[in-house]
Amino acid sequence: MDTRLLIVDDDQDTLEVMRRNLALPGYQVAVASGGEEALVFLRGTRVDLLVTDLKMPRASGWDLVRQVRERHPETEILVVSGYLSSEPLPKAGEPEGNFLAKPFTEEELRQAVERALACGRARRGKGPSGEKITGGEELTGRKPR
Numbered sequence: 001m002d003t004r005l006l007i008v009d010d011d012q013d014t015l016e017v018m019r020r021n022l023a024l025p026g027y028q029v030a031v032a033s034g035g036e037e038a039l040v041f042l043r044g045t046r047v048d049l050l051v052t053d054l055k056m057p058r059a060s061g062w063d064l065v066r067q068v069r070e071r072h073p074e075t076e077i078l079v080v081s082g083y084l085s086s087e088p089l090p091k092a093g094e095p096e097g098n099f100l101a102k103p104f105t106e107e108e109l110r111q112a113v114e115r116a117l118a119c120g121r122a123r124r125g126k127g128p129s130g131e132k133i134t135g136g137e138e139l140t141g142r143k144p145r
Contacts, residue, residue: 002028003117004045008038008052008064009080014102018051018080021106022113035059039067047075049116054081076120078112080104 005027009015015031022029030045032038034056042050050068054061061079068075082102098116100108 002026003049004028004030004047005049005051005113006030006032006038006041006045006047008032008035008050008056008061010034010053010056014053018109021109022051024110035061035064035067038064039071042068042072042075046072048120049076049078049113051078051080051113054079055083074120074124076116076123078116080109080112 003026005022007015007018007022007029008031009018010033012033015033019029019031030041030047032041035052036059038050038052039059050064052061052064056064061081065077065079068077076098078098078100080100080102098112098119100112104112
């Protein structure tokens with residue numbers, strides 16, 4: 001089954017470049033030009049990873065992240081922004097996520113996406129191919145109590 005990605009950015013050029021760079025075998029890539037459009041899309045479609053910019057008109061990327069965390073907790077999130085050094089990172093109790101600073105290379109984007117997806121699989125107890133991981137000894141070397 002393909003991994004579903006939703007890319008959200010208000011800059012159409014950036015959106016298109018990310019879409020092209022992630023249009024790889026095994027990925028289904030959808031795009032949205034803002035937070036509101038992304039939330040409408042997510043009402044009818046499950047995605048494995050949301051890739052979102054922070055600075056967008058109307059609903060900010062942080063607003064989108066918070067709403068996706070509340071409504072779609074199974075969706076992993078990758079925040080991409082040219083403002084990461086000036087943006088406050090999440091405070092205690094706020095959604096955490098994976099971050100990638102702009103500008104980035106095609107390879108850095110792909111690696112960040114893979115890391116975010118791996119985090120999601122680990123959080124759900126699944127291996128790289130989606131198989132369920134059972135028993136703690138494979139991960140920790142100890143048997144579960």
